[in-house]
Amino acid sequence: xxxxxxxxxxxxxxxxxxxxxxxxxxxxxxxxSDGATAVQAVREARPDLxxxxxxxxxxxxxxxxxxxxxxxxxxxxxxxxxxARGQSRDRDEAERAGVSRFMTKPFSNTEVLTAVRDLVxxxx
Amino acid sequence: MAREALAGTRIRExxxxxxxxxxxxxxxxxxxxxxxxxxxxxxxxxxxxxxLDIASALGVDPSVLTEGAEAALIAALREAAAGQxxxxxxxxxxxxxxxxxxxxxxxxxxxxxRIGRLERTVETxxxxxxxxxxxxxxxxEVLSTAASIRATASILAEDPDLSLEWRGRFHANLDTDxxxxxxxxxxxxxxxxxxxxxxASGLSVQExxxxxxxxxxxxxxxxxxxxxxxADLLAAxxxxxxxxxxxxxxxxxxxxxxxxxxxPDAALRDAVAAHRTDPIAIAxxxxxxxxxxxxxLALLEAQDLGLVVADRSGSLTFRKAVSGFAIPRHGATCPLxxxxxxxxxxxxxxxxxxxxxSRGRAVFDCYAIADVVGPVTPNMAPLTEATMLIVPVASDxxxxxxxxxxxGPSCRICPRSRCPxxxxxxxxxxxx
Numbered sequence: 357x358x359x360x361x362x363x364x365x366x367x368x369x370x371x372x373x374x375x376x377x378x379x380x381x382x383x384x385x386x387x388x389s390d391g392a393t394a395v396q397a398v399r400e401a402r403p404d405l406x407x408x409x410x411x412x413x414x415x416x417x418x419x420x421x422x423x424x425x426x427x428x429x430x431x432x433x434x435x436x437x438x439x440a441r442g443q444s445r446d447r448d449e450a451e452r453a454g455v456s457r458f459m460t461k462p463f464s465n466t467e468v469l470t471a472v473r474d475l476v477x478x479x480x
Numbered sequence: 481m482a483r484e485a486l487a488g489t490r491i492r493e494x495x496x497x498x499x500x501x502x503x504x505x506x507x508x509x510x511x512x513x514x515x516x517x518x519x520x521x522x523x524x525x526x527x528x529x530x531x532l533d534i535a536s537a538l539g540v541d542p543s544v545l546t547e548g549a550e551a552a553l554i555a556a557l558r559e560a561a562a563g564q565x566x567x568x569x570x571x572x573x574x575x576x577x578x579x580x581x582x583x584x585x586x587x588x589x590x591x592x593x594r595i596g597r598l599e600r601t602v603e604t605x606x607x608x609x610x611x612x613x614x615x616x617x618x619x620x621e622v623l624s625t626a627a628s629i630r631a632t633a634s635i636l637a638e639d640p641d642l643s644l645e646w647r648g649r650f651h652a653n654l655d656t657d658x659x660x661x662x663x664x665x666x667x668x669x670x671x672x673x674x675x676x677x678x679x680a681s682g683l684s685v686q687e688x689x690x691x692x693x694x695x696x697x698x699x700x701x702x703x704x705x706x707x708x709x710x711a712d713l714l715a716a717x718x719x720x721x722x723x724x725x726x727x728x729x730x731x732x733x734x735x736x737x738x739x740x741x742x743x744p745d746a747a748l749r750d751a752v753a754a755h756r757t758d759p760i761a762i763a764x765x766x767x768x769x770x771x772x773x774x775x776x777l778a779l780l781e782a783q784d785l786g787l788v789v790a791d792r793s794g795s796l797t798f799r800k801a802v803s804g805f806a807i808p809r810h811g812a813t814c815p816l817x818x819x820x821x822x823x824x825x826x827x828x829x830x831x832x833x834x835x836x837x838s839r840g841r842a843v844f845d846c847y848a849i850a851d852v853v854g855p856v857t858p859n860m861a862p863l864t865e866a867t868m869l870i871v872p873v874a875s876d877x878x879x880x881x882x883x884x885x886x887x888g889p890s891c892r893i894c895p896r897s898r899c900p901x902x903x904x905x906x907x908x909x910x911x912x
Contacts (some may be wrong), residue, residue: 367624367628369628369653369657370627370631372632372649372653373628373631373635373653374631376635376646376650377635411620440619440624440627441620460623461623461626461627462626464634465630465631465634465638468631
């Protein structure tokens with residue numbers, strides 16, 4: 357059965373590119389663009405992997421990450437965070453909050469695919 | 481060492497520069513070489529005819545030998561010494577240093593001035609990078625668009641078997657993203673190119689209003705007493721590009737007009753003649769609110785005074801800078817500013833002598849008062865607005881026994897390491 361990834365991102369063209377990439381790799385890709393309802397979307401979709409943008413409308417990726425990690429059901433879920441904010445303090449905060457991988461924009465497709473494969477491998 | 485005692489040193493420097501031997505100069509002057517040697521080592525006072533003869537022999541004006549280097553040069557050296565935390569006895573030898581090594585002294589003073597300019601640039605840029613929401617949004621836009629283009633272009637380049645439908649979609653995405661990147665890059669460059677303090681559209685509402693006020697030198701002589709022509713003034717202001725900025729500027733102009741009615745120019749002139757720049761005394765003499773007197777003083781052309789107004793959240797809603805008292809454009813200011821102390825004691829007029837620690841040290845008298853604004857509601861703390869007038873204190877004006885309170889512009893650009901109000905490390909102490 358195909359693994360399920362949920363992509364929470366508000367840039368339409370990034371969504372399309374990542375969805376294409378991961379679908380071609382055999383992933384079943386769901387998408388969501390609203391930060392305010394993102395946690396609920398994760399709870400409903402229960403994906404194998406979450407790709408989470410840092411800056412989202414309604415609620416930041418950091419707040420979503422913290423909320424999910426506080427929930428025992430999602431404390432171990434692999435989460436790849438994408439961000440245009442490359443400052444070390446943001447990375448440190450994300451790591452303290454329990455992010456699995458932190459990737460700064462602009463990233464390469466190879467970096468995304470490698471990160472996704474690594475995270476799934478680790479989660480097994 | 482006293483300045484007059486340094487004439488000998490300067491004589492020696494000048495003699496060496498002109499290539500004259502001590503014995504030859506002494507012979508020309510009709511004195512012994514050993515006596516000239518004592519003069520050159522500042523062990524004999526020099527003046528009168530002998531000084532004139534020496535100056536003539538060395539081909540310089542006597543004042544060059546007696547008056548020392550330029551006062552500005554010595555002041556710059558002393559400032560540089562203070563900035564480096566040099567001990568007083570050492571710093572007091574700036575005069576001697578300038579006299580003995582005028583070229584090196586000039587170079588050091590120039591380097592000190594250049595460091596000051598660079599620090600101002602770093603402060604401005606750091607301030608912008610750290611706190612400016614417009615810049616953060618611009619950078620985010622550029623990076624997000626670049627990410628999209630990179631991902632899409634890679635798919636197109638690396639997958640020769642891509643269906644025509646997908647190829648068409650990705651090409652369309654590239655087209656829209658490249659246009660978006662061009663626009664956002666242009667906006668970002670335009671933003672970064674804006675000179676500090678210069679009017680520019682695309683700035684925040686407050687920055688546009690400040691640019692408008694500065695462009696008018698904070699004077700609105702054409703403003704009618706009842707503020708009836710405010711709309712005309714706003715319509716003619718190129719600095720105000722948004723409705724929000726025009727709305728805020730309208731409030732500022734109406735307040736200026738109201739203040740002029742409360743404290744007319746003639747009464748203000750008389751009050752300043754009697755009480756100088758003391759807003760508390762002027763307010764009492766003219767029966768106007770202290771904040772009104774502060775605003776009137778701050779906008780007087782003849783006075784170089786600063787003014788800040790803060791709301792109850794601590795946000796600065798009005799800024800008029802004064803030389804030496806750095807007011808951050810973005811982010812939180814130093815919590816030790818008297819304007820915030822005033823917020824805690826509405827109605828109490830404060831006068832605090834402060835020392836601003838930024839580039840060098842400058843002393844100011846800060847007058848601050850907080851007034852209740854808006855309606856009073858039972859069982860609710862009222863909204864307050866605090867006003868602070870910043871009056872430079874000349875170096876010879878210091879009152880004995882008054883130790884100024886050290887404070888900074890904001891934590892990021894404040895050199896005071898042990899401060900109870902510090903929120904974050906200073907970039908000035910981290911190798912900038």
